Amino acid sequence: MRLTILGGGGFRVPLVYGALLGDHAEGRVSHVTLYDEDAARLGAMARVLAGQATAADVTDAPHVTATTDLDAALRGADFVFSAIRVGGLDGRAADERIALAEGVLGQETVGAGGIAYGLRTVPVARELARRIARTAPEAWVINFTNPAGVVTEAMAEELGERVIGICDSPVGLGRRIARLLGARPQDAWIDYVGLNHLGWVRGLRIGGRDELPRLLADTEALESFEEGRLFGAEWLRSLGAIPNEYLHYYYFNRDTVRAYREAGQTRGAFLRDQQRGFYAEAARPGLGAGAALSAWDRTRAEREATYMAENREVAGVGERDESDLESGGYEKVALALMRAIARDERATLILNVRNRGTLAVLDADAVIEVPCLVDANGAHPVAVDPLPLHAVGLVTSVKAVEREVLAAAAGGSRATAVKAFALHPLVDSVGVARRLVDRYAAEHPGLDYLR
Numbered sequence: 507m508r509l510t511i512l513g514g515g516g517f518r519v520p521l522v523y524g525a526l527l528g529d530h531a532e533g534r535v536s537h538v539t540l541y542d543e544d545a546a547r548l549g550a551m552a553r554v555l556a557g558q559a560t561a562a563d564v565t566d567a568p569h570v571t572a573t574t575d576l577d578a579a580l581r582g583a584d585f586v587f588s589a590i591r592v593g594g595l596d597g598r599a600a601d602e603r604i605a606l607a608e609g610v611l612g613q614e615t616v617g618a619g620g621i622a623y624g625l626r627t628v629p630v631a632r633e634l635a636r637r638i639a640r641t642a643p644e645a646w647v648i649n650f651t652n653p654a655g656v657v658t659e660a661m662a663e664e665l666g667e668r669v670i671g672i673c674d675s676p677v678g679l680g681r682r683i684a685r686l687l688g689a690r691p692q693d694a695w696i697d698y699v700g701l702n703h704l705g706w707v708r709g710l711r712i713g714g715r716d717e718l719p720r721l722l723a724d725t726e727a728l729e730s731f732e733e734g735r736l737f738g739a740e741w742l743r744s745l746g747a748i749p750n751e752y753l754h755y756y757y758f759n760r761d762t763v764r765a766y767r768e769a770g771q772t773r774g775a776f777l778r779d780q781q782r783g784f785y786a787e788a789a790r791p792g793l794g795a796g797a798a799l800s801a802w803d804r805t806r807a808e809r810e811a812t813y814m815a816e817n818r819e820v821a822g823v824g825e826r827d828e829s830d831l832e833s834g835g836y837e838k839v840a841l842a843l844m845r846a847i848a849r850d851e852r853a854t855l856i857l858n859v860r861n862r863g864t865l866a867v868l869d870a871d872a873v874i875e876v877p878c879l880v881d882a883n884g885a886h887p888v889a890v891d892p893l894p895l896h897a898v899g900l901v902t903s904v905k906a907v908e909r910e911v912l913a914a915a916a917g918g919s920r921a922t923a924v925k926a927f928a929l930h931p932l933v934d935s936v937g938v939a940r941r942l943v944d945r946y947a948a949e950h951p952g953l954d955y956l957r
Contacts, residue, residue, distance in 0.1 A: 507535045507848055510583040510642075512634065513590040513651070514540025514572060515547025517781055517809075520802055521837040522587060523555045523570075527562045529841060533849050540572040541579035548572040550788035550798065557799030576634075580641040585844050588634065588661075589650045592627045593952060595781060598774035604945045606767050608938050614774065615653040615703050616755045617932035618942055621911060624653050625923060626952040628660045628915035635664035646847055646884070648672055648840050649858070655702035656908040658858045659873040660915070667884050670843065671858025671873065673702055674835025675750050680856070682731045683710050683748060687717045695877075698856050699865070699890045702875050703752035704904055706745070706897060722746065735823040736814075745896075754817050756900065759932055765816040776812065780805060843880060850882035859885045867898050872905055903931050918955040920947075 509526075511519055519540065526535050538555075542548045552572050559567035573579050580586065591598070601619040605612030612619035631651060638647060647669040649658045658671030680696040687694075689712045697709035697716075709716045721727055725739040734742065736754050755762055766772065771779075784805040788798045839855055846853040854877055861872045864887040868874065878885040893901060910926035913919070920943060927939035947953045 507533060507584045507844075508537045508539070508582050509535045509568075509844070510539045510541060510579050510586045510645075512541050512576075512579070512586060512588045514579075515542035515544050515551050516589050516591065517784070517802075517805070518589060518837075519551050520554050520558055520799075521835075522840060523568070524558055524562075525837040525841045526568050527558060527564050529845075530566075531845070531849070535568050535585075535844070536566075538568045538570050539579045539583070540570065541574070541576055542572075543574060545574055546789055547785055548574070550785050553788055553793070553795050553798040554802045557795035557797075557802075560795060561799060576637060577641050580638060580645070583642045583645045584848065586638055586642065586645050586647045587650065587840060588631070588647060588657075590627075590630065590634070591651075592623075592630050593950060595774055595778035597626065597950060597952075598623070599772060599778050600774075600949045601946070602766075602772040602774045604942065604949060606763070606772070607945075608942060609763065609767075610938060610942075611755055611759065611763055611932050612766070612772065613752075613755055616752055617930060618927060620653045621907065621923075621926050621930060622942070622946045622950070622953075624656045624908070624911040625915060625926075625946070625956070626950055627651060627653070627657055628912060629952075629955065631657045631660045632664065632915070635661040635669070639664050646670070646844075648843060650836055650840075653702065653908075655858055655873050655875065656911055658702075659860075659871070659908065660912055662860060662871070662873065667860065670885050671702065671875075672836050672839045672843065673856075673858065673875065674839065675703065675752065676705060676707075676856040676875065677835055677839055679707060679733055679748065679750060680710070682733070683707060683718070683721065684712075686727055686731060687712060687721055689717075695854075696856065697877075697890065699876050699893065700750065700874070700897065701901055701904055701908075702858050702873075703750060704756075704900060705750045705875050706747040706753075707749075708747045708891070718748070736817060736821045738821070751814065751817075754814075754821075756932065758817075758820055761820040762817060765820050769816055773816075777809065780809065843885070846880035847882055847884065853880045854878070854888075855880055855885070857885050859887050862887060864888075864890060865901070866892065867902055868905055900931065903929065914956065918957050920956040923956050 601622045602612035605618035611617035649671045651657045654671045661669040681691040684691040684694040695711040710718045728734045728739040787801045857878045877888045914922035928936045
């Protein structure tokens with residue numbers, strides 16, 4: 507089986523390759539093709555993967571090739587993993603800086619920053635989908651490119667059900683809750699519903715019994731894990747659910763924006779500087795594969811430890827616990843998804859897929875994030891209970907914004923882009939929206955299509 511990784515020079519690629527090294531079943535991935543426009547980053551990442559294969563002492567490690575030729579990378583692929591970053595981390599840092607200057611959130615996938623990133627990324631994602639449909643029409647596409655929901659929906663216009671979006675946030679949240687309740691994550695049914703980075707765990711069934719109320723009643727247990735500390739026991743009991751961590755940007759927006767504006771450096775700028783150092787070290791002449799892997803491990807540990815640091819500061823919860831740093835996120839979801847489709851090994855996974863009537867408040871083509879049954883025919887969303895009204899408001903508002911992003915990218919309309927920003931609940935100002943579009947268009951060459 508052949509896997510192509512778009513954005514193959516990206517920092518998270520070793521997570522995927524590491525998961526593949528642990529898969530020894532028949533029909534496993536035997537060949538990985540890395541595609542990236544940046545040959546230097548490709549070279550550095552290939553060196554890290556070689557270090558992983560050596561450290562794992564795996565004799566039949568998937569063969570790795572790297573190329574800057576997209577069609578060559580796609581030909582013969584059974585699965586395509588998309589993890590591109592249009593504009594790079596320079597673009598993310600600019601998105602954050604411009605939004606914060608206007609007093610609104612500039613996070614990568616939420617609010618003004620997410621809209622700017624989507625406007626840059628959707629045209630590229632659509633073109634990638636067309637190339638995949640032409641060059642590898644039988645391939646399944648696993649999308650991790652952010653903002654994952656809107657990008658998956660854009661690619662589905664060309665690829666239909668053969669593109670599936672994944673995210674590690676719901677997986678990590680469900681795993682933490684299950685373990686707190688004394689269950690193995692694989693034995694628990696997680697009632698999770700929403701959009702990407704905008705969802706709630708509303709129940710967790712173990713042996714057919716919903717154990718979430720037991721957790722919500724226990725303040726000590728509730729505030730012993732990442733999301734519980736972020737939101738606080740009182741607010742979680744008010745909601746009767748455990749929100750995805752990204753909802754902290756909505757529920758504590760003013761506090762978070764203030765903390766981000768007061769920080770010495772935005773998250774994007776930190777990651778940009780950090781990864782520049784890593785790639786420079788990994789590409790150093792004479793550096794061995796093992797040393798390149800060690801450099802990647804150090805960089806990843808620092809990256810994970812500082813994740814959502816400003817949000818934790820707002821909540822007054824200090825550093826992340828070791829249990830919250832545990833790996834096992836999107837790379838394991840991607841592997842389980844590929845196994846289920848390629849081998850018809852049925853699995854239940856939380857994924858980003860077309861709605862198909864699952865949520866009555868959205869149309870059939872809207873991409874949502876819900877539990878799915880996966881088999882050789884793809885991912886099938888499971889029926890879920892209706893959303894409470896407070897969640898309906900957020901989900902429908904943000905989906906409306908995503909649709910305006912898709913329309914602006916398709917038609918090149920500046921007015922539609924302004925509408926996308928103005929309708930977002932974390933922007934809510936037409937004047938601010940107009941200034942944001944002007945500033946983002948001036949900053950990013952990739953937005954010169956807006957007229």
